[in-house]
Every structure is written in C-alpha cells, then in structure tokens.
Amino acid sequence: MRAAHRPARLPLALSACVLAACGAPAGPTPATDDPLTLTNCGAEVTLDAPPERVILLESAPVSTLRALGALDSVVLRAGAFPPEYYDAGTNAAIRDIPSLGEELDASGHLQISREVIIGQQPDLVLGLPDGISRESLAAVGIDVLVHPTMCPEGGGTTTFDDVADHVTTYGRLFDRQAEAGELVASLRERVATVEREVAGGPERTAAVLYPTVGGGTVYAYGRASMAHPQLETAGLTNVYAGVGDRVFEVTLEDVIAKDPDVLVLLHTDGEPRAVRDAIVTLPGADALTAVREDDVLVQLFNFTEPPTPLSVDGLERIHTTVGHGS
Incomplete structure (x- = not known):
C-alpha cells in the first residue's frame, strides 16, 4: 500500500x-x-x-x-x-x-x-x-x-x-x-530575456519543418504547435501561422513560394548533416532565401515539442543561431 x-x-x-x-x-x-x-x-x-x-x-x-x-x-x-x-x-x-x-x-x-x-x-x-x-x-x-x-x-x-x-x-x-x-x-525569465533582446529588431520570416531523410514527406508546424510561439518570441514570423493544425504535410514548392528567411529543421535522432541535406539538396531548394543565406538550424525534436523546459533551450538556440541574437 x-x-x-x-x-x-x-x-x-x-x-x-x-x-x-x-x-x-x-x-x-x-x-x-x-x-x-x-x-x-x-x-x-x-x-x-x-x-x-x-x-x-x-x-x-x-x-x-x-x-x-x-x-x-x-x-x-x-x-x-x-x-x-x-x-x-x-x-x-x-x-x-x-x-x-x-x-x-x-x-x-x-x-x-x-x-x-x-x-x-x-x-x-x-x-x-x-x-x-x-x-x-x-x-x-x-x-x-x-x-x-x-x-x-x-x-x-x-x-x-x-x-x-x-x-x-x-x-x-x-x-x-x-x-x-x-x-x-x-524559465519565464529566460523567455522574457529573449523577448527583450529581439524587441525592435528587423522583420524576418521562418518555417519549422520535419524532413524525411532519404526522400519522402516533409512536414511543417502551424499555429497549434510549440514551434509557433518559439518563432514569435524569437522575433520571427511563422510563414505557416495561418494554418491552425499542429503539424501537416507540405511540398517544397509551397515552402519556396513562402520563401522563409530562416529554416528550423527538426529530427528525432538522425545525423544533422543528413537532415539538412534532405531539404537543401532538393531540386529548387537554392531558390530559398534561408538556404542562400545559410540561415538553417537543425535541432532535435524535443527542443521544440512537446512544451517542456527543453522548448526554452530550443528558443535560445533559435535566437542565438538564426534569430536576432545570431
């Protein structure tokens, strides 16, 4: 008992x-x-x-x-x-x-x-x-x-x-x-620190994607995901903010049409280089501003989802690597 x-x-x-x-x-x-x-x-x-x-x-x-x-x-x-x-x-x-x-x-x-x-x-x-x-x-x-x-x-x-x-x-x-x-x-103070540091920064856009290594489906994260508040707090506009779903399939053509300034690529336990290549080596990917400017961050899935202290770590990684703090 x-x-x-x-x-x-x-x-x-x-x-x-x-x-x-x-x-x-x-x-x-x-x-x-x-x-x-x-x-x-x-x-x-x-x-x-x-x-x-x-x-x-x-x-x-x-x-x-x-x-x-x-x-x-x-x-x-x-x-x-x-x-x-x-x-x-x-x-x-x-x-x-x-x-x-x-x-x-x-x-x-x-x-x-x-x-x-x-x-x-x-x-x-x-x-x-x-x-x-x-x-x-x-x-x-x-x-x-x-x-x-x-x-x-x-x-x-x-x-x-x-x-x-x-x-x-x-x-x-x-x-x-x-x-x-x-x-x-x-955790709240760490989030507030990022918010203070990005205040008044330039307007930039971003997309958070989960690519399939070796070819296949690419997923994007919308307004219901933890990726959305991460991007907003880092001073970035989520190009998929208009989608109410948490995660959904997208085509490279759609990503190119939205042309985000920053890409955050999530994975579970893969090789970061292979995850990056799953997007940047696709035909036509060089049309993406994020690829041309090398503003691409590859990070493990739990640095974004689900909402835990690791999401605050992920926010800081976005801020210092591809955000206004980089």
Missing part, C-alpha cells in the same frame, strides 16, 4: 494554471491526504502517492524530472535519449537507468510490447508508444500520462504557458512544488 500523497498548497496563479492544463474542474486546493487526480487525454488518472516506480518511454520529461529532483523515481526506460538534450550529470543518470530496449521504427517511434511493460509492474508510465493503448494498461492497474500536446485530440493553441503548466503538474505529481515554482520562474 502506497503512502497517501500530501500535495502542498500552490500559489493561486500557479494552481489555476495547473487545473486548466489538467482539465480538472476549478475549485479549492485538495485537502491534505487527498489523492491527486489528473485528467489526461480525456482519461482520469488518480495517484495515492508520488510514483516510485516509473517507466519512461519518451525523452521529453527527463529535463523536468532532473530539475525537480525526481529522476530517481524512474526505474526503467525505453527508446532514444539523445545526449545533446542534457548536461553531463543528467546523461550519467540516464545511463544508470536500465533500458528495456531502444528499437525505433523509420519514423523514430519506439517499438515495445505491452507485455514487456506489464511485466515490470510500474505504478506510472510516462509516454505511450504506437500500438499500445492506455486502456490495455489501465486494465491491469498501470497509469499512463501523455503530454497534453500529444493527445489524439490535440491540446489547442500552444504557448510558453504550457511549459509552465507541464512543470507545475510534475511538481504536484512528484510532490516537488517548491522546486517546480523555482523552475517556472527561471
């Missing part, structure tokens, strides 16, 4: 933010010893105590868990955890967590069976690979949390407030409210 979770009272502004993010009804802060209930992707997840046996099936939450001092709750992991995301201490901590497998498909999605996860008897799973349903794990008493942006129904318009919501939710989940408050304050 797990001990009862004792959530601390949050500052009013943060409490309202978290409730909105989790989809829980507004109301008073839960009383001491109440279980923590979150609504995640339309499903209720109730935990009696901070989880102590977590299986991590995605790389995005690592920076938050580490900053909150909760990474030691992760007992197993699966998938790719590119070292470029983290500092040396975090990478060492990840290496110390036993792996259930690192097999990815051609799209970078984790390949793991439901039976492998169930056999480890976790009290919480972070991330949900393709082919495994929340219901199939819930049926055997295993709770799952997915970042709201990655829910099937989507999370609507995304802003840097979603980063704060993510951190604050994890602070409640792992009983690290004080640490979460400090982290949120630091």
Whole structure:
C-alpha cells in the first residue's frame, strides 16, 4: 500500500494554471491526504502517492524530472535519449537507468510490447508508444500520462504557458512544488530575456519543418504547435501561422513560394548533416532565401515539442543561431 500523497498548497496563479492544463474542474486546493487526480487525454488518472516506480518511454520529461529532483523515481526506460538534450550529470543518470530496449521504427517511434511493460509492474508510465493503448494498461492497474500536446485530440493553441503548466503538474505529481515554482520562474525569465533582446529588431520570416531523410514527406508546424510561439518570441514570423493544425504535410514548392528567411529543421535522432541535406539538396531548394543565406538550424525534436523546459533551450538556440541574437 502506497503512502497517501500530501500535495502542498500552490500559489493561486500557479494552481489555476495547473487545473486548466489538467482539465480538472476549478475549485479549492485538495485537502491534505487527498489523492491527486489528473485528467489526461480525456482519461482520469488518480495517484495515492508520488510514483516510485516509473517507466519512461519518451525523452521529453527527463529535463523536468532532473530539475525537480525526481529522476530517481524512474526505474526503467525505453527508446532514444539523445545526449545533446542534457548536461553531463543528467546523461550519467540516464545511463544508470536500465533500458528495456531502444528499437525505433523509420519514423523514430519506439517499438515495445505491452507485455514487456506489464511485466515490470510500474505504478506510472510516462509516454505511450504506437500500438499500445492506455486502456490495455489501465486494465491491469498501470497509469499512463501523455503530454497534453500529444493527445489524439490535440491540446489547442500552444504557448510558453504550457511549459509552465507541464512543470507545475510534475511538481504536484512528484510532490516537488517548491522546486517546480523555482523552475517556472527561471524559465519565464529566460523567455522574457529573449523577448527583450529581439524587441525592435528587423522583420524576418521562418518555417519549422520535419524532413524525411532519404526522400519522402516533409512536414511543417502551424499555429497549434510549440514551434509557433518559439518563432514569435524569437522575433520571427511563422510563414505557416495561418494554418491552425499542429503539424501537416507540405511540398517544397509551397515552402519556396513562402520563401522563409530562416529554416528550423527538426529530427528525432538522425545525423544533422543528413537532415539538412534532405531539404537543401532538393531540386529548387537554392531558390530559398534561408538556404542562400545559410540561415538553417537543425535541432532535435524535443527542443521544440512537446512544451517542456527543453522548448526554452530550443528558443535560445533559435535566437542565438538564426534569430536576432545570431
């Protein structure tokens, strides 16, 4: 039997933010010893105590868990955890967590069976690979949390407030409210610093793309993605701001017609040069201003999505590499 979770009272502004993010009804802060209930992707997840046996099936939450001092709750992991995301201490901590497998498909999605996860008897799973349903794990008493942006129904318009919501939710989940408050304050100041530095800068346009290495579909990120507030905060106008979708297919001809001044190319775990070549070597790509001026940044996917502290790292990378701070 797990001990009862004792959530601390949050500052009013943060409490309202978290409730909105989790989809829980507004109301008073839960009383001491109440279980923590979150609504995640339309499903209720109730935990009696901070989880102590977590299986991590995605790389995005690592920076938050580490900053909150909760990474030691992760007992197993699966998938790719590119070292470029983290500092040396975090990478060492990840290496110390036993792996259930690192097999990815051609799209970078984790390949793991439901039976492998169930056999480890976790009290919480972070991330949900393709082919495994929340219901199939819930049926055997295993709770799952997915970042709201990655829910099937989507999370609507995304802003840097979603980063704060993510951190604050994890602070409640792992009983690290004080640490979460400090982290949120630091992240907000870093975003504000970029905003101050780009104020009054020249007008420039940008597109965030996810190319397929070796040929194939090119995806672009619209107004509902974290790429949009990143570009806006960096003083760049998203050429796909008029598209309400998070991500969608585009042709090179369409990108050329919009002719962004800057290109940000995302990938999951590929070779940066190959990712860059997947766009810049295409016939006609030399017509792009971003290619001619060499204003192309290749960065790992979690530096943009989903909204986590890594998105603030990604913002700073855009600002200093291809933005007004470059």
